[in-house]
Amino acid sequence: xxxSIVLAFxxxxxxxxxxxxxxxxxxxFNYTLEDLNNSxxxxxxxxxxxxxxxxxxxxxxxxxxxxPLWSPNLWSPIEQPITISIDNTSVFVPGGxxxxxxxxxxxxxxxxxxxxxxxxxxxxxxxxxxHVSILEExxxxxxxxHEYQIVWIEPNDGTHVFDIQLGSPxxxxxGTVPVSDARFLKVRNHAHDLLFETPFTSHDWHNFAVQIDWxxxxxxxxxxxxxxxxxxxxxxxxxxxxxxxAAGQGDYHFGVLKLPLADPNETAAQQGDIVxxxxxxGDTEALTYSGVFIESITGGVSAGYEKTVAPIS
Numbered sequence: 001x002x003x004s005i006v007l008a009f010x011x012x013x014x015x016x017x018x019x020x021x022x023x024x025x026x027x028x029f030n031y032t033l034e035d036l037n038n039s040x041x042x043x044x045x046x047x048x049x050x051x052x053x054x055x056x057x058x059x060x061x062x063x064x065x066x067x068p069l070w071s072p073n074l075w076s077p078i079e080q081p082i083t084i085s086i087d088n089t090s091v092f093v094p095g096g097x098x099x100x101x102x103x104x105x106x107x108x109x110x111x112x113x114x115x116x117x118x119x120x121x122x123x124x125x126x127x128x129x130x131h132v133s134i135l136e137e138x139x140x141x142x143x144x145x146h147e148y149q150i151v152w153i154e155p156n157d158g159t160h161v162f163d164i165q166l167g168s169p170x171x172x173x174x175g176t177v178p179v180s181d182a183r184f185l186k187v188r189n190h191a192h193d194l195l196f197e198t199p200f201t202s203h204d205w206h207n208f209a210v211q212i213d214w215x216x217x218x219x220x221x222x223x224x225x226x227x228x229x230x231x232x233x234x235x236x237x238x239x240x241x242x243x244x245x246a247a248g249q250g251d252y253h254f255g256v257l258k259l260p261l262a263d264p265n266e267t268a269a270q271q272g273d274i275v276x277x278x279x280x281x282g283d284t285e286a287l288t289y290s291g292v293f294i295e296s297i298t299g300g301v302s303a304g305y306e307k308t309v310a311p312i313s
Contacts, residue, residue: 019295019296019297019298019299019300019301019302019308020295020296020298020299021293021294021295021296022119022122022123022128022294022295022296023042023110023112023119023123023252023293023294024042024293025042025043025108025110025292025293026066026070026078026079026290026291026292026293027042027059027079027080027081027082027290028078028079028080029061029062029079029080031059031080032059033053033054033058033059034054036053036054036057036059037052037053037054039053039111039114040114041111041112041113041114042110042111042112043108043109043110043111044108044109044110044111044116045057045108045109046109047092047105047106047107047108047109047253047255048090048092048105048106048107049086049087049089049090049091049092049104049106050089050091051089056084056085056086056087056090056106057082057083057084057085057106057108058082058083058085059080059081059082059083060080060081060083060288061080062077062080064080064081064083064288065077065081066079066080066081066133066205066290066291067133067205067207067226067227067290067291068205068226068227068304069133069207069224069227069229069230069291069303069304069305070291070304072305072306079290079291080290081135081288081289081290082108082288082289082290083137083286083287083288083289084106084107084108084254084255084256084286084287084288084289085106085137085140085256085284085285085286086104086105086106086256086258086284086285086286087104087282087283087284087285088104088280088281088282088283090103090104090105090106091103091104092105098276099276100275100276101276101277102259102260102273102274102275102276102277102278102280103257103258103259103260103274103275103280104256104257104258104280104282104285105255105256105257105258106255106256107253107254107255107256107257108253108254108255109251109252109253110251110252110292110294116251120249120250120251121246121249123252123294124153124212124214124248124249124250125214125215125249126213126214126215126296127211127212127213127214127215127296127297127311128211128212128214128294128295128296128297129209129210129211129212129222129294129295129296129297129301129302129311130153130209130210130212130252130294131207131208131209131291131292131293131294131295131302132151132164132207132208132254132289132291132292133205133206133207133208133289133290133291133292134150134151134164134185134205134206134208134287134288134289135204135205135206135287135288135289135290136200136201136202136203136204136287136288137285137286137287137288138202138203139286140284140285140286141285142166142167142256142258142285142287143167143258143281143283143285144166144167144168144177144178144182144183145167145168145177145178145182145261146167146168146170146177146258146259146260146261147165147166147167147168147169147170147258147259148165148166148167148256148257148258148259149163149164149165149257149259150163150164150165150166150254150255150256150257150287151163151164151208151253151254152164152252152253153212153250153251153252153253154250154251154253155243155247155248155249155250156247156250157243157247159190159242160188160190161190161212161239161242161248161250162187162188162189162190162195162210162212162219162239163187163188164185164186164187164188164208165185165186165188166182166183166184166185166186166200167182168182170259170260170261170262170274171262172262172268172271172272173262173264173271174261174262177261181197183199183200184197184198184199184200185197185198185199185200185206185208187208187210187221189219189237189238189239189241189242190239190241190242191239191241193237195219195221195234195237196221196223196233196234198223201225204225204226205225205226205290205291206223206225207223207224207225207226207228207230207291207304208221208222208223209221209222209223209230209301209302210222211297211301211311211312212239213236214244214248214249215244217238217239217240217242217244217248218236218237218238218239219234219236219237219238219239220232220234220235220236220237220311220312221233221234221312222301222303222309222312224303224304227304228304229303229304229305229307229309230301230302230303230304230309231303231309232309232312234312235312236312236313252294254289254292255287255289256285256286256287258280258285259274259278260274260277260278260279260280261278261279261280262278262279263277263278263279266278297311
């Protein structure tokens with residue numbers, strides 16, 4: 001009980017934003033690997049392979065600085081980053097289902113008070129903004145011949161309200177890969193239309209905020225690098241293929257979901273079943289995250305350094 005109180009206090013007093021927070025996933029320095037293994041707030045850590053959560057996900061502590069947007073004083077940072085990795089053991093087995101042998105995946109799902117579903121009911125209404133920052137892990141690089149989905153909101157129907165994607169899109173048969181824009185971070189809507197893309201430059205924190213109007217089914221994207229304040233990089237974009245109301249609400253995921261390459265030795269049906277079939281090399285690959293939180297647009301959108309910008313309209 002005491003540990004829970006300390007964690008809650010640290011999260012509530014030390015993390016800097018400018019508008020009402022709905023959820024804060026910026027890991028305080030007293031968050032431990034044991035907490036991660038036990039799926040203690042602010043993360044549900046069950047989407048992984050057969051090893052413990054801490055085998056796939058590391059907490060660098062003070063060895064690596066998080067995005068500076070929310071820690072203006074680098075000598076006194078407010079969060080530690082999170083490095084999420086996959087390897088050939090990263091085969092997720094959903095409850096009551098077959099192993100997802102086509103994918104390699106490790107993800108954290110945001111949760112509050114031990115309940116991710118209850119969080120969706122308050123985060124996925126009105127107009128809210130989903131923040132995340134992403135850093136390349138140079139010692140465990142991604143294979144850009146594959147497609148990666150690295151941030152998304154997933155309702156129960158398995159679609160994505162929006163996602164951030166990297167690499168070469170999965171195709172049958174596999175074409176010439178990597179494609180020319182494989183090293184671009186791409187923000188897509190529910191229909192997989194491209195809203196914004198930017199080169200995934202090394203050594204840079206890539207900061208995103210995605211504004212979602214859950215009533216009118218629209219999206220807008222803010223972006224910056226490193227310590228630059230967030231700026232709008234799109235106008236208001238339709239997201240009309242997403243489901244309205246409770247059916248469209250879903251879990252906020254961040255991590256590494258690696259799609260396979262189509263295997264020419266498999267049947268057409270197997271090639272189309274990318275969840276369970278396809279080619280995976282089994283290499284260890286990773287990305288590092290920080291700055292994960294969800295906010296209301298009351299008072300504007302947090303841009304960094306306790307400043308706000310106007311919502312996209």
